[in-house]
Amino acid sequence: MPIARILRETAIGETRLVALDNTGRPMALHLERLSDRETRAYLGDVLGARLRAIHPRQGGGFVELTSGENAFMRLDEGHGLTEGQSLLVEIVAEARRDKLARVQKSSAAAVNQNRQERWRLALPGAGGVAIEDVSIGDIEISAAWDEALSASVTLPGGGTLHIQPTNALVAIDLDTSGRNDPGRAAARALRINTEAAQELARQASLRNLGGAMVLDCVSPINRDAGIKVRDSFLTAFKGQSHRNVRALAPSAFGLMEASVAWGAAPLADRLLKPDGEPTDETLCLESLRQLQREARSQPMARLTLALPQRAFEWMTASRLDLQGQLDETFGARLTILPHDQSKPDIFPT
Structure with missing residues (x-):
């Protein structure tokens, strides 16, 4: 579905945006953090770089960006570049957990370096949709963030998709418990699988998932039905993202395989630890958001x-002067202290 609204929540330390379709479902998210401003390269950034090493066997070379990050650049035969050479590069895939950013050579720096505007214009059909500023703690933005970080989502017609990213691929299990569709078994399976494929497309866009994906479809599913399921996934994904995507009809085992080009880093990689707990920064900024709302x-x-304590230590080590920004916005009436509990607490002074 086309993008109908784009909401922006600006808080101290980070800005969050969500694109919603005309039914209010979140379709895409964008996050910018103050801590990333000088150290993280975002999708579409054009930056100066230095080619540090060429590795023909790996099909490219490693560059050092002005942001301080290292990145990988694919190189064709006869590229004519030399180690140590300075050049301009564009970020085509952000760094993610255990993976470097990928870049390509850029001919000019004359690109839109406003990251929020660039993100908006990259959303299919969102060119004419204005960004609406909302209050801190906006329920639609909070709900979209919670959904994008959840391990499971409910299908519109009932049933659940369990989404499990691994080092090798994203595994998606379709659970139809509690769903009672009428009609013949083949028709029910087609309806459920099509709905699941469309929802997978939305979740891949919302969570910035890429790489190999495998959806475990329900049976029975024949060749014609499998093609319809695959096509529904491709159509839905292309309506939400310009990233390259391929998919195969479900195999004899009922597995639909897809491959999606990486772009922005998965939201979970930026916000959560590998065990699923929030990072120290995420805990700190979420706590500050609650304080600002109060x-x-x-x-x-x-x-x-x-x-x-761990969030307080991150705030102190970050040198971002978040307390100073609070004072500037609210006056010197907000105090931050560490405590040994796992959750933040706000109380009158």
């Missing part, structure tokens, strides 16, 4: 945020 709802109150 401060706006109580404009005369003096408040204290008791911040989990």
